[in-house]
Amino acid sequence: MKPLCHLKDLEATGALGLTVDLGEGPVGIFVVRQGGTVRAYHNRCPHRGTPLEWQDHQFLDDEGALIVCATHGALFRIEDGLCVAGPCKRQSLTPVPVRVEGQAVLLP
Numbered sequence: 001m002k003p004l005c006h007l008k009d010l011e012a013t014g015a016l017g018l019t020v021d022l023g024e025g026p027v028g029i030f031v032v033r034q035g036g037t038v039r040a041y042h043n044r045c046p047h048r049g050t051p052l053e054w055q056d057h058q059f060l061d062d063e064g065a066l067i068v069c070a071t072h073g074a075l076f077r078i079e080d081g082l083c084v085a086g087p088c089k090r091q092s093l094t095p096v097p098v099r100v101e102g103q104a105v106l107l108p
Contacts, residue, residue: 001106004098005031010038010105015059015067017043017051020107022096029096030059031105032067034078038105040096041081045069047088067093 002020009016010033017030028043028051043051047069053059054070061068066084067076074086081093099106 001099001101001108004040004105004107007033007038007100007103007105013057013060014064015053015057017053017057017059022107030057031098032059032078034064037079038098038100039078039081040098040105040107041067041093042096044094045071045074045088046083046091046093047072047074047086 004018005016015030015032019026019028029040030043031040045052048071050071052069059067067078072087074083074088076083076093081095083089083091097108
C-alpha cells in the first residue's frame with residue numbers, strides 16, 4: 001500500500017490533485033472526500049481529455065457536491081464519477097481504487 005495523502009489534506013478544498021505512478025508511468029489523479037467517503041479518479045475529462053481543475057486542487061463546485069470540469073463545465077457525481085450535465089453526459093471519470101486506513105488514504 002502506498003500512502004497518497006491524509007484525510008486532513010482534503011479539508012481545505014475537499015479534493016487534492018496528485019501525480020502518481022500506477023504502473024505505466026506518472027499520471028494525474030485526484031482524491032475527493034464527501035463526508036466519510038473518499039474516492040479517487042484520473043484527472044482527465046472523458047470529453048476533451050483535459051485536466052479537470054480550474055486551479056490547483058479545485059475540482060468541486062461551490063457547494064462541494066459535484067466535480068466540475070473547468071474546460072466546459074461538465075458536472076460529475078462524486079460517488080461514481082458519472083457525468084450528469086454537460087457535453088459528456090452519461091460518460092464517467094476513470095476511477096482509481098483507494099482505501100482509507102486510520103487517517104491515511106492509500107493506493108493499493
